[in-house]
Structures are given as structure tokens and as C-alpha cells.
Amino acid sequence: MTYLRLEGITKHFGNFIANYNINLSIEGGTIHALLGENGAGKTTLMNILCGLYTPDHGQIFLQERPVKITSPRVAIEQGIGMIHQHFMLVPELSVTENIILGTQLNWRLNLSQKAKEITAISKSYNLEVEPLAKVRDLPVGIQQRVEILKALYRQAKLLILDEPTAVLTPPEVESLFAILRQLSAAGQTIIFISHKLEEVMQLCQTVTVLRGGKVVAQTTTRESTRQELAELMVGRKLLLKLDKSSSNNPYQGQVILEVNQLQVKDERQLLAVNDVSFQLHSGEILGVAGVDGNGQRELADAIAGLRPVTQGQIKLCDPSASTTQDITNWPPHQRVKLLKIGYIPEDRQTMGLVIGFSLAKNLILKVFKYLPFCRRWCLQHQAINNHADAAIQKFDIRAEDSGIKVSQLSGGNQQKVVLAREISGEPTLIIAMQPTRGLDLGATEYVQQCLLAQRARGAAILYISTELEEVIAMSDRIAVIYKGKIVNILDNSNVNIQHVGYLMTVGL
Numbered sequence: 001m002t003y004l005r006l007e008g009i010t011k012h013f014g015n016f017i018a019n020y021n022i023n024l025s026i027e028g029g030t031i032h033a034l035l036g037e038n039g040a041g042k043t044t045l046m047n048i049l050c051g052l053y054t055p056d057h058g059q060i061f062l063q064e065r066p067v068k069i070t071s072p073r074v075a076i077e078q079g080i081g082m083i084h085q086h087f088m089l090v091p092e093l094s095v096t097e098n099i100i101l102g103t104q105l106n107w108r109l110n111l112s113q114k115a116k117e118i119t120a121i122s123k124s125y126n127l128e129v130e131p132l133a134k135v136r137d138l139p140v141g142i143q144q145r146v147e148i149l150k151a152l153y154r155q156a157k158l159l160i161l162d163e164p165t166a167v168l169t170p171p172e173v174e175s176l177f178a179i180l181r182q183l184s185a186a187g188q189t190i191i192f193i194s195h196k197l198e199e200v201m202q203l204c205q206t207v208t209v210l211r212g213g214k215v216v217a218q219t220t221t222r223e224s225t226r227q228e229l230a231e232l233m234v235g236r237k238l239l240l241k242l243d244k245s246s247s248n249n250p251y252q253g254q255v256i257l258e259v260n261q262l263q264v265k266d267e268r269q270l271l272a273v274n275d276v277s278f279q280l281h282s283g284e285i286l287g288v289a290g291v292d293g294n295g296q297r298e299l300a301d302a303i304a305g306l307r308p309v310t311q312g313q314i315k316l317c318d319p320s321a322s323t324t325q326d327i328t329n330w331p332p333h334q335r336v337k338l339l340k341i342g343y344i345p346e347d348r349q350t351m352g353l354v355i356g357f358s359l360a361k362n363l364i365l366k367v368f369k370y371l372p373f374c375r376r377w378c379l380q381h382q383a384i385n386n387h388a389d390a391a392i393q394k395f396d397i398r399a400e401d402s403g404i405k406v407s408q409l410s411g412g413n414q415q416k417v418v419l420a421r422e423i424s425g426e427p428t429l430i431i432a433m434q435p436t437r438g439l440d441l442g443a444t445e446y447v448q449q450c451l452l453a454q455r456a457r458g459a460a461i462l463y464i465s466t467e468l469e470e471v472i473a474m475s476d477r478i479a480v481i482y483k484g485k486i487v488n489i490l491d492n493s494n495v496n497i498q499h500v501g502y503l504m505t506v507g508l
């Protein structure tokens with residue numbers, strides 16, 4: 001029986017149409033994929049279902065009953081639960097407190113009783129959690145379990161998961177899929193949003209593809225291929241293959257970055273990078289493969305100057321001037337001013353961008369003090385806007401104009417803004433951390449081609465990603481990081497994916 005049906009749903013933001021005349025129906029007890037490029041309108045449509053936005057037109061039916069979802073509370077009453085793209089838990093509260101938040105209207109709260117209830121629910125769904133643990137101390141995979149339990153505690157019958165796997169490690173993805181299959185077998189209806197088509201093929205039965213706010217296809221995974229779904233999303237043929245021709249820049253192969261016996265501590269003052277040494281050359285991509293949390297973040301931050309080094313050296317060479325500088329203790333502003341380092345941080349929203357600033361201002365964050373953007377301590381708006389217009393053209397950033405706040409751009413376009421800023425100065429060294437996280441296929445292809453073009457120009461690139469296939473596709477050599485140590489550096493020409501996977505999880 002049809003569990004959810006949408007008829008003619010339309011949603012505008014000002015003049016912009018985010019969802020247009022959406023018709024969609026989902027059978028009860030199935031897992032349905034919602035696909036589309038960055039900005040296609042997936043999250044907007046789901047936010048309408050969970051009462052965060054009201055549609056301008058259209059009707060929602062639950063089990064063929066027309067419903068009006070005017071607030072999140074109404075959505076919960078109707079049995080709709082959403083696990084958002086960015087989690088909405090309170091880190092300082094315990095698992096139990098997070099799960100019952102907003103449901104307990106009685107003035108006398110018996111927390112230990114509630115913790116027992118939650119243990120019982122978590123056992124019955126095979127979703128093990130520690131009810132008294134603080135959410136901030138839990139790994140992301142477990143935090144997500146808390147989000148799912150929170151929805152189930154509110155008796156959700158329709159579960160919406162907005163890009164749930166973007167932040168998970170492969171074993172966490174496996175365990176999430178087992179949970180979702182079990183929930184669907186028990187009768188829950190699930191909407192699953194992901195940019196990773198192999199996940200969709202593995203998990204989902206039916207698919208809706210959105211493009212530019214409209215439904216362009218409703219199909220099943222059985223009757224489509226990955227390539228077909230990809231092309232429906234993007235509306236054009238995709239290469240799905242990278243052009244990694246060799247670079248012939250004049251400094252090809254010369255050392256650009258030298259890291260010697262580096263030690264870096266994390267926030268808790270524990271050793272996160274332990275005795276790491278490597279060299280990175282002009283025209284080379286050195287991939288860093290590892291399970292999340294094995295020191296990648298601290299290594300990238302230390303090279304960019306955002307985290308102190310407790311031992312060891314970082315040296316940067318400029319082959320055009322035949323100089324080598326020891327930059328180990330240089331502050332970031334000095335690195336920005338004198339050296340050409342581009343840094344694409346892992347979290348674009350907190351580290352890569354000032355989310356409340358305009359697109360144009362975000363593009364000059366590193367150079368706003370200098371001509372032509374600043375003259376006699378005054379920002380030169382004409383120059384800033386011209387610079388932004390050129391970047392919008394060159395990097396194909398989809399935005400109405402350069403004055404738009406970056407918070408209003410979709411994920412893929414936010415990433416293009418970071419990329420445009422970090423590579424526009426033709427850096428000699430680029431540190432790219434999870435540069436395609438949360439991006440659709442078209443934007444992923446674009447970011448990767450851009451970095452390969454930088455490699456061909458002669459840049460040295462440190463490419464850090466938890467997606468093993470991506471690291472292998474992009475890199476010339478692959479360094480495997482495990483518990484803060486580089487356990488091996490392999491040449492890409494004879495690399496074996498199983499072997500790298502083994503090194504990543506076992507270290508030897």
C-alpha cells in the first residue's frame with residue numbers, strides 16, 4: 001500500500017523555485033532513494049515533510065489520507081522522523097536526555113527510568129547505545145544511532161535519512177545498512193538520500209531523481225544502472241574516469257614539502273601524529289589513506305600552521321628560487337603572505353568559509369589586506385565584486401550574484417568557493433582534506449579535474465580522504481596512516497586495494 005504520496009508540491013525562496021510540482025509516491029515498508037545534484041532540492045522537500053518549511057502549493061497524503069504538516073511537532077505526531085544532514089543533537093547532554101528532549105512534559109522526570117526504557121528500545125532494534133554517555137564523547141556512527149533511536153522513540157513510521165553515510169566509516173555504513181534493512185523488514189518506510197550510487201544500488205528498491213527542483217525520473221534500482229542514474233541526475237554524460245596524464249612542468253619531481261619526524265598533539269593533548277616523515281614533489285599527488293581519526297586532521301592542520309608541532313620539522317622549498325624554508329613554527333598569516341599554500345579543510349562550513357559573509361568576501365579572505373582589494377584601509381568593493389564575477393565564471397559556481405551569502409549556496413557550490421579561493425593564487429603546495437565530501441557526481445568530477453590540472457601545472461598536492469577508491473584514483477603515491485603513524489608509502493602503479501584496506505585497519 002502507498003505509504004506516502006506527494007501531489008504537486010512547490011516551494012519558492014523569493015524568486016527561486018527550490019521544488020516545482022513534485023509528484024512522488026512510496027510504498028510502505030520499502031527503502032526509497034531520493035537522488036539529485038547539489039542544490040536539486042532534496043533537503044528542501046524533506047524539510048517540508050518534517051514540518052520545517054510549509055509548501056506554497058501541493059498536498060501530502062499519508063496512507064492516502066490528506067495531511068497538513070504545519071510544524072515539526074505535527075510531523076512527529078504523524079509518525080515522520082528525520083535524521084538531518086547535520087546532526088541536531090545537544091553534545092553536552094546524555095544519550096537519554098537527547099532522546100527524550102521535548103517529549104517529557106511532566107515536571108517530575110525520572111531519568112534512570114527513562115534510561116532503562118531506552119536500553120529496552122535499543123535492544124529491541126539491535127541499536128546498542130550507552131544511555132548515560134554524553135553525546136559529545138561518542139563517535140559519529142553512534143551519534144547517528146542516537147538520532148535514529150530518537151525518531152523511533154517518537155514512534156516514527158517514516159524515517160528520512162539525509163546523506164547519512166557522508167560522515168561514516170565503511171564498517172559504520174555496513175552496520176547502518178543492517179539496521180535500515182531490519183527496520184524496513186519490520187514495516188518502516190525509509191527515504192534515503194545519498195550521492196553514492198553504489199550504496200543506493202545496494203540498499204534501495206525504488207528511486208526518485210530530482211533535477212533543478214523537478215522530478216525527472218521515478219524508477220527502481222533493479223531496472224537501472226549506476227551510469228543511467230548518474231546521467232539522469234546530471235542531465236549529461238559523465239566521464240566517471242579521471243585524466244591523469246603526466247605533468248611536464250619545469251620543476252617536475254623536485255621536492256616541495258619535506259616533513260621530518262613530525263609529532264602533533266590533538267585537543268586532549270594526546271599524540272595524534274607520531275614520528276611522521278615524507279617528501280612531496282612538484283607535479284605529484286600524495287594520497288593519505290586512513291580510517292577517520294587516525295591523525296589525518298592533525299597532520300593537515302600542522303602543515304597549514306593551524307596546530308602547533310611538538311617535535312620534528314616541516315620544510316617548504318621553492319624550486320623557482322632554489323630556496324628552502326623551515327616553516328615549522330611560522331604563524332599561519334606568515335605562511336599565507338610569503339608562501340603559496342592552498343588549504344581545503346575538511347569542514348567547509350566551519351573552517352573553510354565564513355558562512356554569514358557574501359560569496360565575494362569569502363573569495364578574498366586571504367588577501368583582503370592587499371591591493372587591489374584594499375586601499376588605505378578601505379575595502380574596494382568594485383575590485384572585490386569583479387574578482388568574484390571572474391571566479392563565478394571560471395569555477396562554474398551556481399549563484400544568482402556575488403552578493404549572496406554562502407550559507408544560501410548548496411554544498412557543492414560552497415566547496416567550489418573554497419576551491420576557487422585556495423587555488424587562484426597558483427599555490428606550490430595544496431592540502432586537500434576530504435575535498436569531495438557531500439558533493440554530487442558532477443561536482444566531484446569538477447573538483448578532481450581541477451586538482452589534476454593543478455598537478456599538471458606543477459603543484460604538489462597532499463590528498464587526504466577516507467574514501468579509499470578516491471585516494472587510489474587520484475594519487476601517484478599512497479601513504480597509509482594508522483594511529484598517527486605512516487605505516488607504508490606505496491606506488492600507485494602496483495597498489496592492491498585489499499592490501500591498502502588491510503593496512504588502514506590493522507596497521508601492519
Ligand SMILES: Nc1ncnc2c1ncn2[C@@H]1O[C@H](COP(=O)(O)OP(=O)(O)OP(=O)(O)O)[C@@H](O)[C@H]1O
Nearest residue numbers: 013018038039040041042043044408409410411412
Ligand atoms: N532558506 C533558503 N533560502 C534561500 N535559498 C535556499 C534556502 N534553502 C535552500 N535554498 C536553495 O534551494 C536550492 C535547493 O537546496 P537544497 O538544500 O534542498 O539542495 P539539496 O538537493 O539538498 O543539495 P545538497 O546535495 O547540496 O545537500 C539550493 O539552490 C539552495 O541554494
Ligand SMILES: [Mg+2]
Nearest residue numbers: 042043085162
Ligand atoms: Mg541537502
